[in-house]
Amino acid sequence: MxxxxxxxxxxxxxxxxxxxxSDSWFGCxxxxxxxxxxxxxxxxxxxxxxxxxxxxxxxICFSRKPNHFCPWQNMxxxxxxxxxxxxxxxxxxxxxxxxxxxxxxxxxxxxxxKKYIAKVEKIGYESDLASLVIENQEFWKDMNPLELGDIPFxxxxxxxxxxxxxxxxxxxxxxVVSRIDSKQYFPSTTNLPVIQTDAxxxxxxxxxxxxxxxxxxxxxxxxxxxxxNIGYLIPSSVVxxxxxxxxxxxxxxxxxxxxxxxxxxxxxxxxxSKMTGVLVYSINQHSDAHNILKKYDIILxxxxxxxxxxxxxxxxxxxxxxLDHLVSMKQLGEKTTLKVLREGKMHxxxxxxxxxxxxxxxxxxxxxxxxxxxxxxTVIKQGSKGxxxxxxxxxxxxxxxxxxxxxxxxKTNVAYEMFKNLKVKRVNNVKVENLKHLYQLIEKCCTxxxxxxxxxxxxIILDYQSAKNSTSLILExxxxxxxxxxxxxx
Numbered sequence: 001m002x003x004x005x006x007x008x009x010x011x012x013x014x015x016x017x018x019x020x021x022s023d024s025w026f027g028c029x030x031x032x033x034x035x036x037x038x039x040x041x042x043x044x045x046x047x048x049x050x051x052x053x054x055x056x057x058x059x060i061c062f063s064r065k066p067n068h069f070c071p072w073q074n075m076x077x078x079x080x081x082x083x084x085x086x087x088x089x090x091x092x093x094x095x096x097x098x099x100x101x102x103x104x105x106x107x108x109x110x111x112x113x114k115k116y117i118a119k120v121e122k123i124g125y126e127s128d129l130a131s132l133v134i135e136n137q138e139f140w141k142d143m144n145p146l147e148l149g150d151i152p153f154x155x156x157x158x159x160x161x162x163x164x165x166x167x168x169x170x171x172x173x174x175x176v177v178s179r180i181d182s183k184q185y186f187p188s189t190t191n192l193p194v195i196q197t198d199a200x201x202x203x204x205x206x207x208x209x210x211x212x213x214x215x216x217x218x219x220x221x222x223x224x225x226x227x228x229n230i231g232y233l234i235p236s237s238v239v240x241x242x243x244x245x246x247x248x249x250x251x252x253x254x255x256x257x258x259x260x261x262x263x264x265x266x267x268x269x270x271x272x273s274k275m276t277g278v279l280v281y282s283i284n285q286h287s288d289a290h291n292i293l294k295k296y297d298i299i300l301x302x303x304x305x306x307x308x309x310x311x312x313x314x315x316x317x318x319x320x321x322x323l324d325h326l327v328s329m330k331q332l333g334e335k336t337t338l339k340v341l342r343e344g345k346m347h348x349x350x351x352x353x354x355x356x357x358x359x360x361x362x363x364x365x366x367x368x369x370x371x372x373x374x375x376x377x378t379v380i381k382q383g384s385k386g387x388x389x390x391x392x393x394x395x396x397x398x399x400x401x402x403x404x405x406x407x408x409x410x411k412t413n414v415a416y417e418m419f420k421n422l423k424v425k426r427v428n429n430v431k432v433e434n435l436k437h438l439y440q441l442i443e444k445c446c447t448x449x450x451x452x453x454x455x456x457x458x459x460i461i462l463d464y465q466s467a468k469n470s471t472s473l474i475l476e477x478x479x480x481x482x483x484x485x486x487x488x489x490x
Contacts, residue, residue, distance in 0.1 A: 052214060053110050053170060055086040055146050058163040059132075059207065060106040060115070061099055069405060071366035071375055072480055077103070083162030083208030084132065085216065088145040092132040093239065094207030095221050096123050099130050107134060109143075110170050124248030126190040126355075127238050128221050148236040149215030152177045152195065153317070160199045160220055160231075162208025175199025175229070182321045183232075190250050191324040193315075194222075194232045201231030241329055249355030250328045253336075254287030255280055257299065260309045269298055270344035276300070276309045277341065278323065288352040298341040302326045327353055365485045367439045370467035371408035371474045372416075372452075372460075374424065376400045376435030400434040404454075408478045412470040416460050423455035439488055 059082045064074040082098030084107070092107065099105060099120055106115040116139045123130040134140070152158065156177045164171050179196035197210070201223045210218040210233050218233030242248060257278040260266050269279065277300040283290045300306070305313050305326055312320040327336055330353050340347045367374045402424045407417045424432050427441040428451050442450065445464050452460040475483055482489075 051144050052146070052211070053161070054142060055144055056110060056161045056170060056209060057084050057086070057092060058082075058108040058170075059084050059092075059094055059098055059118070060108070061102050062104040063099075063101040064103055065101045066364055068364050068375070071364040071373070071405070071485065072482060074101075081163060081204055082206045083164075083204065083220070085161075085207075085209040086143050086145050087131075087148070087243070090133065090140055091121065092118065092134070093209075093219065093243075094130055094132065095219065095234075096125050096128045096130045097221075098207045099123070099132070100125075105132065107132070107139070109139070122242075122248055124242050126185060126249050127192060127242050128185050128234065129219070129239060129242045129248075131243070146209060146216050147214070148240055149212060149217045151180070151193075151235050151237055152212055152217050154178070154180065154319075156212055158197055158199055158217065158233075159211045160197070160201060160205060160208065161211065162205040162220060164200075164202035164204035166202070171205075173200040175231075178230075180315070180319050182325055190252070190328065191322055192238055192250065192328055193235050193321060193325060195235050197231050197233060198229035199231060200229070205231075237329060241331075245331055249332075251330045251332065251334070251353035251355055252287075252324065253289050253327055253351065254284035254354065255289055255293065256282040257311065259311050260298065266309070269296070269341070271298065271341060275341065277307045278309070278311045286354065288354060292349050292351055293338075293340065294342065299323075299338055300341055301339040303337055304339075365435050365487050366405075367435060367442075367484045367488060368408070368471065368475065368480065369442050369483070370462055370470055371410045371413045373405045373408065374402055374435060374438055375405045376402050398434055402432050402435050402438050408474050408480070410470055410474045410477075412462070412467055412474075419454070419458065419460065422458065424452055425455055426453040427451070429453075436488055439484065 061080050061082065062077060063080065064077050067073050067075050080098075082094055084092045084094035084098070087093055100123075102120065105118040105120070107118045108115055116134050116136050118132040118134050121131045121133045154177055158175060158177060160173045160175070162171060163169075175198040177195055178198050180193065181196060182191050182193050184191050195210075195218050199210075201220045205220040206222075208220045209216040210220055215236075216239075217236050219239060220231065221234050222232040224230035224232070241250070257280050260269075260271070260277060260279055265279070266275070271277070275298075277298045280293055280297045280299060281295060283293055283295070302313075302323060303326060307313060307323050308320075311323055313323055313326060315321045315325065330336065332353070332355060334353050335350050336353055338349045338351060340349060365376045404419055404422050404424065406420050407413055409417050424438060426432060427438055428445065428447060430441055432438045432441070448464060450460075450462045450464040450467060452462075454460070471483060475481075
């Protein structure tokens with residue numbers, strides 16, 4: 001059989017039954033033909049297609065998540081898998097949640113049984129992205145880096161490639177861009193653009209590339225539960241920001257605002273009929289805007305882009321995004337210009353942008369005294385179905401919420417054993433700034449009684465010396481190795 005005939009046979013074996021004759025895959029039109037003659041462009045397409053698949057990998061992650069309820073230990077080891085793809089610089093892009101809390105990472109190339117050890121080079125939970133490196137140079141043989149494209153338009157056809165559940169080999173699904181929007185990326189508070197598609201995205205697709213032609217326009221990372229054919233992609237613009245930025249975070253004005261859709265509130269703040277904007281009601285002290293803007297300022301535009309009364313801006317072609325999009329994609333230290341209405345007078349301010357203040361602490365800090373387990377991380381209460389609620393942004397540097405996550409029962413504390421998931425506001429009438437501050441206040445207590453005031457005005461009173469003496473016995477009884485996390489010891 002001729003070379004052309006062999007390629008034609010191979011093409012039919014791979015693609016017949018997967019795509020209809022009219023399907024375009026990676027920009028290459030493949031039509032099984034009764035003729036043994038294969039056009040030169042079809043041969044090139046087969047080679048190009050195989051080259052793209054070679055750059056998509058399967059990632060196996062062995063991990064142990066921190067146990068926020070018992071912060072001195074981890075959850076049981078688990079094994080999961082996701083997808084990733086090769087970019088320039090001998091790096092692999094995937095989702096942060098694919099490799100989070102890893103103790104061992106393995107990467108498998110398309111069509112190969114060999115597993116290569118990988119390490120996380122950079123991880124950004126705000127964008128749910130991570131880059132991996134592999135030291136074994138054998139892995140990089142015949143691996144071609146994929147190129148990032150631009151944000152697609154509505155109804156553009158996209159192809160999702162990865163390793164979802166249901167099989168071991170590479171999987172390809174196809175759909176269209178059904179929406180371009182913005183939403184918060186869990187678990188951060190950052191509002192970033194997303195692409196919605198009806199292409200099938202399942203567990204294991206996370207971190208895999210989404211193609212238009214031979215360029216990556218997005219990274220698969222979420223699907224909407226209890227819905228049909230709604231999956232989300234991280235746009236290539238966010239990926240580029242993550243790759244090129246010195247800081248993995250995303251910038252923010254670090255302020256809170258409310259819409260101005262009601263005519264009465266617009267009139268009250270002296271807006272004329274041509275003005276649109278949002279009302280600032282809180283400014284984070286970490287922000288450069290804290291010393292420039294004032295409470296009840298009205299932001300009319302950012303970098304010349306008008307802010308609508310509902311807090312959105314036009315991205316392109318009538319696609320609307322929240323105003324956060326205008327600053328989130330800038331780099332650390334860049335400036336942005338705000339047009340502001342203050343008490344009826346127009347002002348222009350230049351603000352230096354900083355990343356959003358991180359509130360996610362992967363490894364929780366803790367301190368145990370008299371069986372009370374004090375923790376400091378994002379969790380303040382345990383909500384319905386075991387899900388956690390997250391703290392508001394701290395209002396000044398070093399401020400954290402400190403809660404009693406549980407009580408290791410003993411005769412010393414049995415009267416308070418139901419006092420769980422409650423924020424500690426004061427120790428001996430001194431306001432608690434953070435966990436280390438609470439630790440210092442308790443350890444340096446010089447009064448007979450130790451008083452803890454909680455968020456709902458409940459009070460704990462302990463005999464300080466008896467409570468302190470009971471701590472070591474309680475730790476031994478409950479098999480807790482240390483009374484505090486290493487960061488407090490340091």
